[in-house]
Amino acid sequence: MTATVGARGPAAEAIARHVPTLVEQLVASRLTAGDPTLWGPAAEAEASVRLGWINAVGVSRPLVDEIRQLREELAARGITRIVLCGMGGSSLAPEVITATAGVPLVVLDATDPHQVRGVVEKDLASTAVVVSSKSGSTVETDSQKRAFEAAFAAAGIDPAERIIVVTDPGSPLEQASRAAGYRVFTADPTVGGRYSALTAFGLVPSGLAGADIAELLDEADAALAPLSIDSPSNPGLQLAAAIAGTEPRRDKLVLVADGTHVVGLGDWVEQLIAESTGKDGTGILPVVVGIDAPELVSPAPDVQVVRLVADARATEEVAEGEIELSGSLGSLMMTWEYATAIAGMMLGINPFDQPDVESAKVAARGLLDARPEPVAPLFVDGGVGVAGPQPLLEGATTVSEAVDRLLAAVPADGYVAVQAYLDRTAHPELEAVRHRIAAASGRPTTFGWGPRFLHSTGQYHKGGPAHGVFLQIVSTAEGDLEIADRPFTFGQLIAAQAAGDARVLADHGRPVVTLTVADASAIAALITALA
């Protein structure tokens, strides 16, 4: 089932206006041929080493058998639980692939000490760990790997029998892993992280967990021909025009699963779109919502709804102003990758870099080195510490007053970002905050778990238009976890990540309010205060 795009209203007009030009400029065939000039001279050097994803299906085929053999080998040794350590592009695709296939994969893309401990201290005897990092230097992934090495060693298990590494050739992780005797898969370095779904990064953990990766590649393969032709029927051109070509531009892309068999595609699309387009003060903000979201009730003029539906029949009845999308998972992944690259061209940005992600990493590193005393909250309400810029919070004495002040600061074309640096497996109830804030603010609201979102919407928040306001929720819960041979703990790392990102956002002139909770009762008080 190749991808089908339907649209009504401004998105349909955008398709009618832009697709003929894209066809005339031979954009689809030039992209398929790997033409690095599509994004202008400033992006050419990078684009020339970032288009490997177009050939990923063919390049990845030999992996299918290798991964199947390894899965059988592991199963023969009684290893049935697969954990994936990785951030952003190194974990979001396997999460969708395995959830859609209905096979279990434990994704650890966290630094919260409780969440890490919950994964690392469980069922070690039957566990193998995939450590995925293109760069091989991502601090979260390195720390997770160290936690597993220590846990295996403490349990008398040889880590070399359990740790499988996916990385780019020549990375520091490759060198260290080969020296340690780990099984290593290398991937094509001309594929950036968020475009790596159909490379070893998407396939190794998914295949080991039991997903049918041969079928996934078949689906993507079938999508290639329609995506490569210079024709008005090309779904990649249609989707690019619909998400980047509305006038005036609807730059908040609200993604809702409504009948699709694909589970969690929104989170993967979120990274692809936010990191690819959110830069140079422009971009498209992906907002992942549930079916009952306030954003869907009467969408604001700057909101473009994308409904992920079951099949093309549903697209015959596209709701006014919406885009509908259906297709197999493999075809949807290829289609979004094409559409994002083409949308980047239409927006005049380089869709293959992420210039503002680094700033938060640098700030976190600085805080870990300097270890400043924690800043005292302005006040505490119901066990929740409240901090934020003085003029904004002047006179506020409760959590709900502070949040009201923050929401009052959202510009007419702005958005709210809720960022929770907590154990997402233990506190899924926090996600309800998104709905309440969206309803209260009347503006699109994103919800991200930290540090996971730093590798996704984090780029847009700092590099996109300056119209976001930020609500951080951080924890000072007890029960930290050491990281072997590192001068900081998981608790110190996540605290520095939150404080570092808040600092960079504030430096960019974005208002940030930070709510600090120490235990479950403070979390409950916070949720009540936001009701």
Ligand SMILES: O=P(O)(O)OC[C@H]1O[C@H](O)[C@H](O)[C@@H](O)[C@@H]1O
């Ligand atoms: O795979 P890694 O090198 O560990 O990178 C993981 C993530 O790191 C950064 O945040 C990048 O901005 C992401 O695009 C990438 O997916």
